[in-house]
Amino acid sequence: MREVAIVAAGMTHFGELWGASLRDLFVEAAQGALTAAGTDHLDAIYVGNMSAGQFVGQEHLGPLMADHLGMAGVPSVRVESACASGGVALRTAFLEVASGASDLVLAAGVEKMNDGADVTAILATASDQETEVYHGATFPGLYALIARAHMAAHGTTEEDLAWVSVKNHRHGALNERAQFQRELTTDQVLSSALVSEPLRLLHCSPVSDGAAAVLVCPLDQASKYTDHPVVIRGTAMATASLALTDRRDMAFLDSVAASGARAYEMAGIGPEQVDVAEVHDCFSIAEICCIEALGFAPLGEGRHCARTGETALGGRIPVNTSGGLKSKGHPVGATGIAQAVELFEQLTGASGDRQVHGAEFGLAQNMGGTGASSVVHIFQAV
């Protein structure tokens, strides 16, 4: 396989963007990446998107987005793995370039969630329709069940969960593209409205519109586009049952652990060598489960990390310096690519007030559903 690098990134603001359509969002992010690389040529496009068909009634995004980018004729396909669609689009682009089939590929993600659809019902289609949704399960409801299982197994408290939101909002307050650029207190989190016990509104990522894009090419061609490429050292995906009831342990995300282990092996590093990470904090409990499954904290100890500052900027392993899904926003199909954008900037020293100084290795973990799919990428500054 050829070595593959990210050479450029583009991203929209994340938020309730009522004035922007699905295609507007994609074009803004993709054109940002093309402009940064100084190119108007692409060999292929992958569009990560969870559910434009349900959110805005539009399928067949591959050719639609290629056409609106002024690239009609270029092979272009939509990639779907629920909220992990973006991460899987990046992995697909990596494989196409690593194989030698293409030299310059755009990996993008886009979601337009604020357009009047029943967002709760649409997101729930990423979980098992026959055994979970039929009985009234919602996405926050399923993560609430995971939270209760984690509380029972490891003593995790509602305050531990609140600290994850507080920490990520501190980071997001420094990110000009974030949906919520403001800090929170634990009191505000713990007094916000109940969504599904024990999860409250401020434990949950918001409903967002947005897009993100990165350009990948062989490392030995990267100098055509940038002086500061970031190499993709590891990429891995794993799956688990859609239904929580079929899991070995509801408090542990097997797919996250498996995708992490495979990515570490491919990159030839371990969790202790990672300098900065973006993990899938769709709900505060998810960040705790993910940092445990990825080896950033021992099992059962992840609950302390946000409060102690271990996972905050300046801490042992800063997690979600972008603000994470909670504060930056979570346009589901765009999230995996937005994580890569944050790490591309961190590893090229372009993160401003959020910069993790001297960062060499970055890890992005993006998951679909309640962790039925998880994809991990490990990046290295060169």
Next chain:
Amino acid sequence: MPSPRYWREIPSRYRLEATRCGDCGRVSYPPRRICPECRSTDGETIELSHEGRVLTYTVVHVPPDDFLMEAPYALAVVETPEGARMMVQVADCDPASVEAGMMVALEFRLIRREGKGGILCYGYKAVPAYPMGGEAEAELRSKESEVAHA
């Protein structure tokens, strides 16, 4: 949900049919053709007991549109004596009274009115295994916690 799908799912939903693996013994609900544990295709169809124990639970305050009239409702993962796990609502009690370890009976109920057509969809809900309140409940609960801590 289109009605052909609803009819197709009736055996497992109406009769609580599950598959027990002939090789490793794993019980899957609803039935599966291939055991998720060992990939055996040697499964027998069994009917689950109409009772179980709550493993974990939540109270849903923000429901999908089809369940707007129900909220807040308790949603739990229940394990039957055969080892099958299922997600069900816990009805006939204050949602705040649901807890892990609680014994429940599974009763055939209306689950939802589906979409604009309002198709009636049936299945099982859990209900407390004993009448709520009073000394009888207190006694049963203390016995249960003894068992749970044993």
